[in-house]
Amino acid sequence: MTKVATITLNPAMDLVGRVGEIEVGEVNTVETLGLYPAGKGINVAKVLADLKVQSTVTGFLGADNKGDFEAEFAKYGIEDKFARVAGKTRVNIKVTQEDGEVTDLNFQGFTVTPADWQAFVQQTLEQLKGFDYVAVCGSLPRGVELADFKAWLEQLNALGCKVIFDSSNKALEVGLQANPWLIKPNWRELEVLTQTKFDSIEQVLAAARQLNAQGITNVVVSMGAKGSLWVTKDFVYQAQPPKITNVVSTVGAGDSMVAGFIYSLVNNLDPEQTLRFASAISAYAVTQGNVGVESLETLDPFLAQVTVSKIA
Numbered sequence: 001m002t003k004v005a006t007i008t009l010n011p012a013m014d015l016v017g018r019v020g021e022i023e024v025g026e027v028n029t030v031e032t033l034g035l036y037p038a039g040k041g042i043n044v045a046k047v048l049a050d051l052k053v054q055s056t057v058t059g060f061l062g063a064d065n066k067g068d069f070e071a072e073f074a075k076y077g078i079e080d081k082f083a084r085v086a087g088k089t090r091v092n093i094k095v096t097q098e099d100g101e102v103t104d105l106n107f108q109g110f111t112v113t114p115a116d117w118q119a120f121v122q123q124t125l126e127q128l129k130g131f132d133y134v135a136v137c138g139s140l141p142r143g144v145e146l147a148d149f150k151a152w153l154e155q156l157n158a159l160g161c162k163v164i165f166d167s168s169n170k171a172l173e174v175g176l177q178a179n180p181w182l183i184k185p186n187w188r189e190l191e192v193l194t195q196t197k198f199d200s201i202e203q204v205l206a207a208a209r210q211l212n213a214q215g216i217t218n219v220v221v222s223m224g225a226k227g228s229l230w231v232t233k234d235f236v237y238q239a240q241p242p243k244i245t246n247v248v249s250t251v252g253a254g255d256s257m258v259a260g261f262i263y264s265l266v267n268n269l270d271p272e273q274t275l276r277f278a279s280a281i282s283a284y285a286v287t288q289g290n291v292g293v294e295s296l297e298t299l300d301p302f303l304a305q306v307t308v309s310k311i312a
């Protein structure tokens with residue numbers, strides 16, 4: 001059986017809501033959509049569980065509010081290998097306006113001590129031996145040094161597992177030096193990384209090719225409603241998802257896309273089918289407040305409406 005793990009170093013309780021238009025500096029009354037145990041890797045694992053792909057989750061959880069996470073893992077049948085650390089896991093607020101625009105207020109949570117980090121490195125390098133795919137997702141909590149993070153990613157690579165990496169800012173920049181097997185920056189994250197403002201798909205493609213040349217086998221660039229590009233040395237595919245008129249929340253769309261890739265890899269889908277599936281599940285994600293999918297059949301209309309073309 002293919003073994004999959006997702007790692008969320010900085011998880012969050014996501015408080016998700018909807019409002020007509022946010023008025024900065026005013027009192028805004030927000031319709032609550034839900035409060036979910038989340039964070040990028042946890043979202044990926046939840047979607048995988050819905051798709052009947054078993055995964056193990058690890059990272060750090062604050063000991064003070066771990067209950068909701070533990071209940072969620074039990075509900076989804078996800079194997080919980082999270083290290084508990086002193087303090088609280090953060091709360092992130094996500095508010096979608098009527099026009100579909102999402103505002104994220106990402107707070108800070110616990111601080112990881114050097115001893116927590118050392119124990120975590122030792123544990124994960126032992127636990128993840130023999131895993132096929134390890135998805136390292138999201139930001140770094142306070143206390144984790146960039147150089148230590150990079151060294152750990154290199155050790156994960158050395159275990160022989162395929163590392164899928166989805167992060168942003170400095171963690172993305174430093175993590176890339178460890179040459180993960182697949183990365184999924186969004187358009188904006190790639191702009192920040194390359195310090196370039198992209199005005200065309202050709203520019204995005206050139207930046208992705210540069211990353212291929214540096215040793216990253218698969219570069220998947222997500223571009224919101226504009227779809228995605230999957231760039232490798234051997235081929236380039238472009239996907240356009242259907243137009244979604246009832247966007248509820250785009251939070252976790254990227255995580256659903258990562259889960260779609262992992263599902264496709266586990267099930268040996270070909271590249272065209274892989275990008276179609278990942279696009280369909282990510283487009284479906286924006287029609288709901290949380291991530292997840294009731295059944296594979298739910299995705300059929302989305303799969304039928306995604307356009308995938310091989311452009312190189």
Ligand SMILES: Nc1ncnc2c1ncn2[C@@H]1O[C@H](COP(=O)(O)OP(=O)(O)OP(=O)(O)O)[C@@H](O)[C@H]1O
Nearest residue numbers: 186222223224225227228241252253254255282283
């Ligand atoms: N408005 C939308 N309509 C249709 N599909 C969408 C929309 N927004 C996102 N998607 C789908 O989800 C994929 C990922 O979206 P996006 O580029 O916003 O990821 P992201 O910024 O990493 O998301 P997040 O960090 O919130 O999980 C897109 O490539 C697309 O397939």
Ligand SMILES: O=P(O)(O)OC[C@@]1(O)O[C@H](CO)[C@@H](O)[C@@H]1O
Nearest residue numbers: 012014038039040092138139252
């Ligand atoms: O601060 P990070 O780790 O980059 O992002 C965290 C986060 O915004 O990512 C997920 C959506 O992708 C949310 O569940 C979560 O709140």
